[in-house]
Amino acid sequence: MLSTVLSSGILGVDGVLVEVQVDIGTGIPAIDLAGLPDSAIKEARERVRTAIKNSGYTFPGKRITINLAPADLKKEGASYDLPIAMGILACCGLVPEETLKGALIIGELSLDGSVRKVNGVLSMVHSAFQEGITKFYVPEENREEAALVQGAVVYGVKDLVALVDHLNGLEQISPCVVDWQAGHLDEEEAMPDFADVKGQETVKRAMLIAAAGRHNLLMVGPPGSGKTMLAKRLPSILPDLTFEECIELTKIYSVSGLLSNKNALIRKRPFRSPHHTISATALTGGGRIPKPGEISLAHKGALFLDELPEFSRSALEIMRQPLEEKRVTISRVNGTITYPSDFMLVAAMNPCPCGYFGEERCHCTPSEISRYSGKISGPLLDRMDIQVEAAAIGYEDLQQSRSSMSSAQMKEEVLRVQEIQKKRYETERISYNSELTPALIEVYCPLGQREQALLKTAFDRLQLSARGYHKILKVARTVADLDGSEEILVSHLAEVIQYRNLDRKYRF
Ligand SMILES: Nc1ncnc2c1ncn2[C@@H]1O[C@H](COP(=O)(O)OP(=O)(O)OP(=O)(O)O)[C@@H](O)[C@H]1O
Numbered sequence: 072m073l074s075t076v077l078s079s080g081i082l083g084v085d086g087v088l089v090e091v092q093v094d095i096g097t098g099i100p101a102i103d104l105a106g107l108p109d110s111a112i113k114e115a116r117e118r119v120r121t122a123i124k125n126s127g128y129t130f131p132g133k134r135i136t137i138n139l140a141p142a143d144l145k146k147e148g149a150s151y152d153l154p155i156a157m158g159i160l161a162c163c164g165l166v167p168e169e170t171l172k173g174a175l176i177i178g179e180l181s182l183d184g185s186v187r188k189v190n191g192v193l194s195m196v197h198s199a200f201q202e203g204i205t206k207f208y209v210p211e212e213n214r215e216e217a218a219l220v221q222g223a224v225v226y227g228v229k230d231l232v233a234l235v236d237h238l239n240g241l242e243q244i245s246p247c248v249v250d251w252q253a254g255h256l257d258e259e260e261a262m263p264d265f266a267d268v269k270g271q272e273t274v275k276r277a278m279l280i281a282a283a284g285r286h287n288l289l290m291v292g293p294p295g296s297g298k299t300m301l302a303k304r305l306p307s308i309l310p311d312l313t314f315e316e317c318i319e320l321t322k323i324y325s326v327s328g329l330l331s332n333k334n335a336l337i338r339k340r341p342f343r344s345p346h347h348t349i350s351a352t353a354l355t356g357g358g359r360i361p362k363p364g365e366i367s368l369a370h371k372g373a374l375f376l377d378e379l380p381e382f383s384r385s386a387l388e389i390m391r392q393p394l395e396e397k398r399v400t401i402s403r404v405n406g407t408i409t410y411p412s413d414f415m416l417v418a419a420m421n422p423c424p425c426g427y428f429g430e431e432r433c434h435c436t437p438s439e440i441s442r443y444s445g446k447i448s449g450p451l452l453d454r455m456d457i458q459v460e461a462a463a464i465g466y467e468d469l470q471q472s473r474s475s476m477s478s479a480q481m482k483e484e485v486l487r488v489q490e491i492q493k494k495r496y497e498t499e500r501i502s503y504n505s506e507l508t509p510a511l512i513e514v515y516c517p518l519g520q521r522e523q524a525l526l527k528t529a530f531d532r533l534q535l536s537a538r539g540y541h542k543i544l545k546v547a548r549t550v551a552d553l554d555g556s557e558e559i560l561v562s563h564l565a566e567v568i569q570y571r572n573l574d575r576k577y578r579f
């Protein structure tokens with residue numbers, strides 16, 4: 072007697088259909104598992120056997136052969152327990168075979184028969200739905216994230232008995248329906264506001280430009296000048312996520328095991344600020360059971376690296392490729408996996424080990440300073456589109472009662488400029504100025520004669536790389552957009568050139 076149950080595995084952040092085939096034949100009682108399962112799946116044998124017994128069913132004393140196909144997919148985790156158990160029960164005639172047809176089953180079993188939550192359910196349901204599967208049996212604790220897939224019929228399964236009774240028509244489980252529009256408002260919490268920041272007008276302006284064109288930003292300045300404070304206010308001026316973006320992001324959090332039923336949809340643009348002791352793997356992702364890293368958890372949002380030179384050199388260097396490609400590829404024994412990582416990088420640092428470079432109290436030696444800033448390699452620095460100085464705050468600045476712009480006003484500007492970009496790039500495959508390729512820069516950032524002369528002078532004086540040259544044009548495009556100007560003018564370029572000469576000042 073052979074029965075087949077559909078289930079799913081994970082590759083990167085996408086689900087891959089897996090067929091669980093169970094055959095019960097005559098022979099010495101034993102369970103054979105085939106299909107290259109890892110050790111976790113071998114443990115599944117014991118869990119499935121005990122769970123079936125403890126749910127009150129008789130475990131067949133026959134030879135059971137289980138095959139998970141495709142064989143070449145590396146299968147991780149315990150999410151095949153429930154489909155294996157259902158296959159066995161169907162073979163024994165305890166579940167009508169036809170009720171399993173076309174349904175996808177996912178879940179880990181406890182020894183007592185209850186179904187435990189697993190990671191990546193949204194990704195599995197999302198991918199399977201695109202392949203035409205519409206009925207899903209998932210752990211009760213994962214049902215809300217599964218129900219995010221519009222049109223999918225999702226049943227949350229509490230334990231083995233509940234699913235067997237449902238399939239036999241004894242006691243129906245009601246499908247999970249969630250209204251994702253509701254509940255949105257009461258979730259909004261107050262975010263810190265740029266209005267709290269006194270002075271630092273240049274940094275606020277740089278943040279506005281960075282957010283509007285999704286450019287990377289580096290702040291350099293003495294202790295207590297407000298760098299961390301400013302960075303924490305960035306989310307308050309980023310546009311809200313669209314529903315599609317929410318789903319894309321929630322898949323990453325689902326695979327990482329960071330969702331709960333209460334918090335099944337990620338609605339806020341992420342702002343991740345990992346500590347500087349983070350390992351390269353935790354930053355970019357990977358591991359024995361691969362998981363997305365911080366750069367993927369920051370997808371569609373911002374990654375804030377505070378005290379940049381304190382991060383390990385290997386962690387910083389490994390980010391270079393994902394920063395350009397907006398995705399990260401991780402090599403594994405059998406192939407590679409890819410995670411999306413389209414984030415804005417915001418970093419902060421002091422100019423020297425003591426922090427007070429240029430002041431009388433700084434006694435850092437030139438070699439101490441170069442060792443400190445040398446942790447940030449030229450290529451990484453080159454990727455920081457906007458580099459800005461957060462100067463020490465004076466007494467008068469702190470006394471001023473009126474602050475220039477609130478987060479609400481800045482966000483309005485960001486939205487306006489992003490609308491301009493969306494329209495301009497309608498027929499291109501990009502949405503933001505920061506994504507302009509060299510070829511597109513020629514189309515969308517033409518310069519007049521005076522502008523060309525200015526840029527040439529800067530190129531020679533700042534010894535710019537080709538990347539630096541292109542970065543100036545991309546940021547200048549955003550500054551011109553903020554100004555409502557179709558042309559990039561001398562004033563726009565002059566502002567942006569200032570954002571590239573910090574390394575000169577601080578002898579990076
Ligand atoms: N521009 C400012 N306006 C108002 N308060 C400020 C400003 N700058 C700093 N502060 C106050 O000082 C505190 C410390 O600032 P913050 O932690 O942002 O400094 P920092 O530049 O990150 O310093 P460090 O280099 O030591 O990390 C803030 O929490 C705030 O109370």
Ligand SMILES: [Mg+2]
Nearest residue numbers: 298299377419
């Ligand atoms: Mg700080």
Ligand SMILES: [Zn+2]
Nearest residue numbers: 423425433435
């Ligand atoms: Zn110093």
